[in-house]
Amino acid sequence: MNEKGNISIHTENIFPVIKKFLYSDNEIFLRELVSNAVDATQKIKRLAALGQYKGELGDTTIDVSFDEKAKTITISDNGIGMTADEIKKYINQIAFSGATEFVEKFKEAKDANEIIGRFGLGFYSAFMVADKVEIQTLSYQEGAEPARWICDGTTSYEISEGNRAKRGTDIILYINNDSEEFLTKSRLQEILEKYGKFLPVPIRFGTRTSSEPDGEDKDGNTKYKSVEVDNIINNTHPAWTKSPSELKDEDYLAFYRELYPYSFDEPLFWIHLNVDYPFNLTGILYFPKIKNDFELQKNKIKLYSRQVFITDEVKDIVPEFLMLLHGVIDSPDIPLNVSRSFLQADSNVKKINAHITKKVADKLAELFRTDRKGFEEKWKDISLFVKYGMLSDEKFAEKAADFCLLKNTGGEIYTLKEYGEKVKDIQKDKDGNIVYLYTHDVAQQDSYIATANGNGYDVLVLDSPIDSHFVAYLEQKNEKTQLKRVDADVIDNLIQKEERKTLQLTDEESKTVTSLFEKAISKDNMKVHVEALSEQDLPVTVTIDEFMRRMKDMAQTGGGMSFYGSMPDNYKVTINGNHPLIKRILSNEDEDARQQLAKQAFDLALLSRGLLTGNELTSFVKRSVSLIG
Numbered sequence: 001m002n003e004k005g006n007i008s009i010h011t012e013n014i015f016p017v018i019k020k021f022l023y024s025d026n027e028i029f030l031r032e033l034v035s036n037a038v039d040a041t042q043k044i045k046r047l048a049a050l051g052q053y054k055g056e057l058g059d060t061t062i063d064v065s066f067d068e069k070a071k072t073i074t075i076s077d078n079g080i081g082m083t084a085d086e087i088k089k090y091i092n093q094i095a096f097s098g099a100t101e102f103v104e105k106f107k108e109a110k111d112a113n114e115i116i117g118r119f120g121l122g123f124y125s126a127f128m129v130a131d132k133v134e135i136q137t138l139s140y141q142e143g144a145e146p147a148r149w150i151c152d153g154t155t156s157y158e159i160s161e162g163n164r165a166k167r168g169t170d171i172i173l174y175i176n177n178d179s180e181e182f183l184t185k186s187r188l189q190e191i192l193e194k195y196g197k198f199l200p201v202p203i204r205f206g207t208r209t210s211s212e213p214d215g216e217d218k219d220g221n222t223k224y225k226s227v228e229v230d231n232i233i234n235n236t237h238p239a240w241t242k243s244p245s246e247l248k249d250e251d252y253l254a255f256y257r258e259l260y261p262y263s264f265d266e267p268l269f270w271i272h273l274n275v276d277y278p279f280n281l282t283g284i285l286y287f288p289k290i291k292n293d294f295e296l297q298k299n300k301i302k303l304y305s306r307q308v309f310i311t312d313e314v315k316d317i318v319p320e321f322l323m324l325l326h327g328v329i330d331s332p333d334i335p336l337n338v339s340r341s342f343l344q345a346d347s348n349v350k351k352i353n354a355h356i357t358k359k360v361a362d363k364l365a366e367l368f369r370t371d372r373k374g375f376e377e378k379w380k381d382i383s384l385f386v387k388y389g390m391l392s393d394e395k396f397a398e399k400a401a402d403f404c405l406l407k408n409t410g411g412e413i414y415t416l417k418e419y420g421e422k423v424k425d426i427q428k429d430k431d432g433n434i435v436y437l438y439t440h441d442v443a444q445q446d447s448y449i450a451t452a453n454g455n456g457y458d459v460l461v462l463d464s465p466i467d468s469h470f471v472a473y474l475e476q477k478n479e480k481t482q483l484k485r486v487d488a489d490v491i492d493n494l495i496q497k498e499e500r501k502t503l504q505l506t507d508e509e510s511k512t513v514t515s516l517f518e519k520a521i522s523k524d525n526m527k528v529h530v531e532a533l534s535e536q537d538l539p540v541t542v543t544i545d546e547f548m549r550r551m552k553d554m555a556q557t558g559g560g561m562s563f564y565g566s567m568p569d570n571y572k573v574t575i576n577g578n579h580p581l582i583k584r585i586l587s588n589e590d591e592d593a594r595q596q597l598a599k600q601a602f603d604l605a606l607l608s609r610g611l612l613t614g615n616e617l618t619s620f621v622k623r624s625v626s627l628i629g
């Protein structure tokens, strides 16, 4: 047997194309060839299990090796092997639907993944790194002859008698000059670990040095010796392939460490995904402790297809908000090798998206139901994620409404419904709106919180970066509900009641107070109002309008509204006309002393808002000293 021929593709020469266009991703040649070896091994195992292969199965470990001098990389399996006819059928007649289509499409392709899988070119990816590829193979079939195929990267090949004595296949790559980086142990180890860490058949890459106990020394201490052991790359039974009933918490945590050896934090909890219908999907998703810098945590989910690592860019397969999770998804049904726009429109991908979202929501609901206290303790770590989910996914939001929690300044925790019940009567204004008061900074807004509490109102803590959006969401979802930050106005204006307090000053006195303070403050962006508040409330309060502040916040976080961003901060200075201090200022005949007192009262208001800085703070301190001195 010695035959020469041409690989049957219509295009003149496909290899230069493969090399040229796929260069950037060329490490995937190893993934493709090792995957083929795994497939061939699993096929022989299946045949043996079905009784169709009667011979010895033997050791089915796949070997990857390299020879730096000869510049070769060899992938050897003990799988089903191929006869010469099978080589002709499976290797020569390249398994893609049409070379013309290929040539049309490769022009647009952005990465090797797109071409390789889509056109069934797995084996040919070898030519990205090799000048010449040789196959030595012996089929499992009785009486089969060993066969050899060799091809030098043109469309012509040669088939002849081979030298393999044992069932299986060797793929020998003669590495080209540009790809010599692959002829090192560390580089190959890295690629094998990246793509093959969880392959279902053991992959051996040479040996490694391990230390083993070797008796005891004269003091009775254990001695160790160095031994060479097989360097097995993979864990063939990763946790996600097992049934949840086989796994304990320790197993999930151990698997998490296997996935992220450099992660310090333990995950909070996890979900084991297992779907057969209408698509196939397994996996484990972990909820990490989410810090506020959530951008850094993205792209932690790894996508596998039948235990072969594909990518950790799961952007279109996993809903945006779930990208904060960690873990593994394995599905042979995700079209891995097609373009992004196609992926978004793919109905399987959409179903997978919806399914994962539902599972995550169900898991959270279950945790809340079965252990509310534990859930509340974890809330700090998952609130960002839940809120992000509610804002971006309506289906999730529907479910999350039951377990999304609100915390007030007293540390009490409520569900959305419970909180609505709590404040619905007392915080209803004269127009029937229920006003939720909130703070984004408990320490800084303490005086405002104290005033609100003093009036019998509750104040929520909404202090994470996502809360500015969540506030708008709550208003939109709950009819006749408004959210107002405690420092947005004086309390009687935040929740306006039918009954207003009467101002104890005459119109004349009001005017005098206004001009007195305007003079003392003398700032264009501070507008003075005299209002009738409770005697217990502060004499002077500085506030910034809720609407203006939200627009400015949005401008700052890049959510449009840049017009507002460029406007100066405008403050409202409310003088409590009913406060004894104001009356005292009025009754003081000495103009200088009046100014001093007004300035002092105003500075105190600025101080409680954290706005008193620089030389204003210095003169405040000096003035205070002279006042008490």
Ligand SMILES: Nc1ncnc2c1ncn2[C@@H]1O[C@H](COP(=O)(O)OP(=O)(O)OP(=O)(O)O)[C@@H](O)[C@H]1O
Pocket (backbone or CB within 6 Å): 032, 036, 037, 040, 077, 079, 080, 081, 082, 090, 091, 095, 116, 117, 118, 119, 120, 121, 122, 123, 124, 169
């Ligand atoms: N190590 C091997 N042992 C036995 N048969 C092999 C081996 N490698 C490749 N083959 C045969 O060659 C065929 C073509 O392989 P190739 O990698 O090009 O495509 P594929 O594996 O069918 O599809 P893809 O890699 O795109 O998923 C395989 O289907 C298989 O029949």
